[in-house]
Amino acid sequence: MRKPCYDHSQDKNKGAWSKQEDQKLADYIRVHGESCWRSIPRAAGLLRCGKSCRLRWINYLRPDLKRGNFGEDEEDLIIKLHALLGNRWSLIAGRLPGRTDNEVKNYWNSHLRRKLIKMGIDPNNHRSAHILHHQQQVLDQRASSESDNLVKHKYYNDHHQQCNDNYPHHNLGTHKVIDDQVSEAPNSSTCSDEEYSSSATLLPDLNLDLTMAISPFTRQHTQGQTRHLNFMESKVTTREIESCSSPTLLLFI
DNA sequence: AACCGTCTCAACCGCATAGAG
DNA sequence: TCTCTATGCGGTTGAGACGGT
Numbered sequence: 001m002r003k004p005c006y007d008h009s010q011d012k013n014k015g016a017w018s019k020q021e022d023q024k025l026a027d028y029i030r031v032h033g034e035s036c037w038r039s040i041p042r043a044a045g046l047l048r049c050g051k052s053c054r055l056r057w058i059n060y061l062r063p064d065l066k067r068g069n070f071g072e073d074e075e076d077l078i079i080k081l082h083a084l085l086g087n088r089w090s091l092i093a094g095r096l097p098g099r100t101d102n103e104v105k106n107y108w109n110s111h112l113r114r115k116l117i118k119m120g121i122d123p124n125n126h127r128s129a130h131i132l133h134h135q136q137q138v139l140d141q142r143a144s145s146e147s148d149n150l151v152k153h154k155y156y157n158d159h160h161q162q163c164n165d166n167y168p169h170h171n172l173g174t175h176k177v178i179d180d181q182v183s184e185a186p187n188s189s190t191c192s193d194e195e196y197s198s199s200a201t202l203l204p205d206l207n208l209d210l211t212m213a214i215s216p217f218t219r220q221h222t223q224g225q226t227r228h229l230n231f232m233e234s235k236v237t238t239r240e241i242e243s244c245s246s247p248t249l250l251l252f253i
Numbered sequence: 254a255a256c257c258g259t260c261t262c263a264a265c266c267g268c269a270t271a272g273a274g
Numbered sequence: 275t276c277t278c279t280a281t282g283c284g285g286t287t288g289a290g291a292c293g294g295t
Contacts, residue, residue, distance in 0.1 A: 055265085
């Protein structure tokens with residue numbers, strides 16, 4: 001049986017950190033560095049669990065943290081990255097020097113989400129809400145009368161183009177197969193190889209290289225045979241994409 | 254001044270994953 | 275290959291701050 005992450009059976013402190021606790025932790029880490037969080041509380045004389053110490057250090061005590069309000073450029077970057085990565089806060093925070101994943105997540109939930117909603121943009125998929133509604137209606141009608149998925153795809157792409165036109169600021173491109181959270185292609189199995197390679201297109205203003213790759217894990221195929229896929233494979237075929245339920249997004253920094 | 258609703262953000266929690274043995 | 279432990283991540287919670295009535 002796995003031990004609980006937070007063991008409060010030994011009179012561990014909970015809640016807000018006191019200045020003395022902060023001081024103890026900061027002093028300890030300055031001398032000994034960040035290693036083995038589990039042992040740090042005892043070594044530093046703190047009645048906290050290791051996880052709590054790690055969180056406190058990363059989110060508050062780290063000397064390289066940038067405190068204060070987010071700048072416009074930071075907001076802009078968060079929105080763009082969220083459009084690409086979804087709620088991968090640690091990845092997003094990694095592109096914002098001095099910001100933590102917790103900080104970015106909180107800022108998104110308290111400010112940016114609302115800001116996008118006010119602008120008529122769905123913060124979940126970064127699409128214009130009224131256009132999305134209209135497109136969905138059209139899509140539903142067509143889907144009910146035609147079974148051809150290519151039709152859906154055309155509408156999806158047209159719609160996406162329209163969103164980009166309406167909100168060029170976000171430069172969303174057509175990253176429909178980057179990730180199951182980010183992309184919402186009606187049916188990715190209809191994409192051509194060319195379309196998949198376009199999903200690896202760079203976003204020049206972000207200086208990001210977004211490359212499709214299949215997860216390194218061995219995947220079971222329906223026929224029962226096992227196939228090993230190369231982790232760094234950047235050119236993947238439609239068939240491989242089909243066999244992969246969760247394509248991995250790689251960020252090369 | 255008191256109450257209430259909303260907002261913000263630090264901290265908690267549980268799950269996933271990496272890595273060691 | 276399997277099991278176990280430590281760490282990392284993202285969703286959620288709750289206390290305190292703040293503004294409106």
